[in-house]
Amino acid sequence: MQDPKKIRNIAIIAHVDHGKTTLVDHLIKQAGTFRENQAVEERLMDSMDLEKERGITIAAKNASFTYNDIKINIVDTPGHSDFGGEVERVLNMVDGAILLCDASEGPLPQTRFVLKKALEQNIKVIVVINKIDRSDARIQDVHNELFDLFIDLEATEEQCDFHTIYAIAREGMATLDPDVKTDSLKVLYDAIVNLVPPPTIVENAPLQLMVSNIGYNDYVGRLAMGRMRAGTVKVGDDILCIQENAQKKIKVSALFQYHVNSQIPVTEIGAGDMAIIAGIEDFTIGDTITSAVDPRPLPRIKVDEPTVGMVFSVNNGPFAGMEGKNVTSRKILERLERELLYNVSIRVEKTDATDAFKVVGRGELQLGVLIEQMRREGFELLVSKPQVVIKNEGGRKLEPFEHAVIDIEDPYVGAVTEKLGLRKGVMTNMVQKGTGRTRLEFRIPSRGLIGYRSEFLTDTRGTGLLNTNFDGWDDYRGDIQSRINGAMISDRKGEANAYSIWNKQERGIMFVNHGDEVYEGMIVGEHAKDNDLVVNIIEAKRMSNVRASGSDEAIRVIPVRPMTLEKAMEWIKETELIEVTPKSIRLRLKELDPHKRPKPQKDK
Numbered sequence: 001m002q003d004p005k006k007i008r009n010i011a012i013i014a015h016v017d018h019g020k021t022t023l024v025d026h027l028i029k030q031a032g033t034f035r036e037n038q039a040v041e042e043r044l045m046d047s048m049d050l051e052k053e054r055g056i057t058i059a060a061k062n063a064s065f066t067y068n069d070i071k072i073n074i075v076d077t078p079g080h081s082d083f084g085g086e087v088e089r090v091l092n093m094v095d096g097a098i099l100l101c102d103a104s105e106g107p108l109p110q111t112r113f114v115l116k117k118a119l120e121q122n123i124k125v126i127v128v129i130n131k132i133d134r135s136d137a138r139i140q141d142v143h144n145e146l147f148d149l150f151i152d153l154e155a156t157e158e159q160c161d162f163h164t165i166y167a168i169a170r171e172g173m174a175t176l177d178p179d180v181k182t183d184s185l186k187v188l189y190d191a192i193v194n195l196v197p198p199p200t201i202v203e204n205a206p207l208q209l210m211v212s213n214i215g216y217n218d219y220v221g222r223l224a225m226g227r228m229r230a231g232t233v234k235v236g237d238d239i240l241c242i243q244e245n246a247q248k249k250i251k252v253s254a255l256f257q258y259h260v261n262s263q264i265p266v267t268e269i270g271a272g273d274m275a276i277i278a279g280i281e282d283f284t285i286g287d288t289i290t291s292a293v294d295p296r297p298l299p300r301i302k303v304d305e306p307t308v309g310m311v312f313s314v315n316n317g318p319f320a321g322m323e324g325k326n327v328t329s330r331k332i333l334e335r336l337e338r339e340l341l342y343n344v345s346i347r348v349e350k351t352d353a354t355d356a357f358k359v360v361g362r363g364e365l366q367l368g369v370l371i372e373q374m375r376r377e378g379f380e381l382l383v384s385k386p387q388v389v390i391k392n393e394g395g396r397k398l399e400p401f402e403h404a405v406i407d408i409e410d411p412y413v414g415a416v417t418e419k420l421g422l423r424k425g426v427m428t429n430m431v432q433k434g435t436g437r438t439r440l441e442f443r444i445p446s447r448g449l450i451g452y453r454s455e456f457l458t459d460t461r462g463t464g465l466l467n468t469n470f471d472g473w474d475d476y477r478g479d480i481q482s483r484i485n486g487a488m489i490s491d492r493k494g495e496a497n498a499y500s501i502w503n504k505q506e507r508g509i510m511f512v513n514h515g516d517e518v519y520e521g522m523i524v525g526e527h528a529k530d531n532d533l534v535v536n537i538i539e540a541k542r543m544s545n546v547r548a549s550g551s552d553e554a555i556r557v558i559p560v561r562p563m564t565l566e567k568a569m570e571w572i573k574e575t576e577l578i579e580v581t582p583k584s585i586r587l588r589l590k591e592l593d594p595h596k597r598p599k600p601q602k603d604k
């Protein structure tokens with residue numbers, strides 16, 4: 001068993017993309033955990049398929065390595081605000097946190113969120129200013145901005161006196177003086193070992209652990225992970241799992257600990273260390289695992305409430321069941337219930353319909369990731385436009401707000417400010433950086449940001465940065481106009497034809513290609529005007545006896561705008577749905593039957 005004085009439990013926290021996973025790679029490598037020459041993949045901890053593809057961390061993950069006789073358990077966390085729930089629950093496992101900050105971008109909304117959570121838990125924070133190799137690095141300014149952030153978050157005097165390290169995570173280099181390069185992360189290891197206290201444990205007390213993460217192993221089933229607050233646990237022990245409204249006695253069937261990022265079986269784990277326990281099948285995050293003879297429940301963790309919901313329902317379109325294998329409402333509900341076991345920041349609510357469920361989460365990215373995972377597992381479903389949660393409190397109608405930090409080139413300030421104003425955003429700060437870029441801060445209803453990101457990128461020619469973070473609930477701000485354009489709707493079932501697509505393309509932007517299967521009520525494009533337009537998209541070129549001049553044979557179809565899940569989620573209106581299958585993303589009207597929907601204009 002590990003001597004608790006020789007353990008350090010830390011998390012690595014930051015805004016998205018500031019370099020957390022890259023730094024963890026090098027911390028693990030330089031600790032000598034791998035054999036010389038052993039090929040180690042980049043961003044080792046981003047092990048999920050979707051994480052590799054998108055280059056972002058979605059789920060918090062543990063790793064462990066030894067430095068100078070000290071065992072360091074580290075948790076890599078996601079930086080995107082939609083996955084903030086992961087950070088909140090991880091922080092109760094650790095005694096210290098590395099707060100990473102990009103040397104050019106400086107502290108951003110999620111830096112504030114994670115630092116606030118760390119200060120609340122009163123854990124030791126070590127500041128690492130990363131990417132000091134960037135040509136636009138503003139090292140001293142960023143240091144000052146971080147200091148201001150600590151003050152602003154009402155950190156204690158001791159907390160404000162933070163230790164700062166400068167790093168190039170990508171090169172595995174850390175230094176105390178940004179002007180002096182080193183060839184290792186030594187100063188960072190030393191800071192972890194010397195500044196982060198060993199885990200506080202209750203001596204001679206019975207077993208106590210809070211489930212902070214959940215895993216799965218093909219041989220032993222579901223795994224409960226967490227930090228041992230007190231006591232020891234051995235394979236074969238009878239223990240108690242205290243849940244929200246029940247408690248269950250179980251036998252520990254296997255125990256594991258992290259070695260680098262893999263789990264190795266052990267027979268016993270002591271206080272202060274990270275434990276992975278098998279044998280309990282039915283549990284969720286926040287449950288306490290404790291002694292069966294002398295049980296000591298821990299207070300449940302609270303995470304910020306989810307703010308954005310989408311309705312997931314059974315695919316009832318004409319192509320239902322053609323591309324996916326999991327299509328029934330029972331399968332969908334089972335899958336959502338499984339998600340709840342892992343995901344503390346998601347909620348599932350029943351709706352009036354038996355085949356539709358409302359899934360509420362932290363944001364569009366989080367919900368999008370869940371939908372994408374389901375499609376890869378063979379699901380077919382319909383999803384609605386993301387909508388914010390509205391609360392009623394003491395007679396007041398409340399909606400969620402975001403703190404948005406925007407970094408754009410000076411000429412776009414006018415356009416962006418105007419758009420956000422229409423979306424009920426209020427500017428709270430504006431700093432002209434003198435580098436040709438301006439930083440704007442807004443407080444804006446979350447509702448106003450739904451569907452805004454792609455517009456923002458277009459308005460800033462792809463050079464703008466937009467970061468947002470939940471900023472509490474406030475009075476409902478009234479109507480916000482959503483998409484202005486109408487949709488082009490297919491009037492029949494069949495195969496889209498190049499001739500028809502070509503024929504319609506001057507009326508708007510087409511979403512379907514030649515050969516795509518379409519059906520009545522399916523959306524095939526965006527109308528340039530504000531009304532919906534019913535079109536025949538399958539008609540082939542009419543043959544005539546007279547051969548026309550050569551020019552009309554070469555039909556020139558402008559490239560269509562293919563609908564990805566993300567684009568579709570931004571684009572749709574309340575009266576429309578996204579049809580998600582393992583192979584396709586289609587847009588459709590809720591009401592496919594033309595006799596049952598308000599009469600739109602017929603294409604002539």
Ligand SMILES: Nc1nc2c(ncn2[C@@H]2O[C@H](COP(=O)(O)OP(=O)(O)OP(=O)(O)O)[C@@H](O)[C@H]2O)c(=O)[nH]1
Nearest residue numbers: 016017018019020021022056057079131168169170
């Ligand atoms: N220039 C420079 N780039 C770096 C440095 N460290 C990391 N990067 C790059 O920054 C990008 C993001 O790195 P990640 O390690 O995935 O960032 P992260 O904080 O884990 O991101 P999330 O988990 O999604 O929040 C990658 O392209 C890295 O190669 C550095 O020191 N200098």
Ligand SMILES: [Mg+2]
Nearest residue numbers: 020021056057
């Ligand atoms: Mg990461």
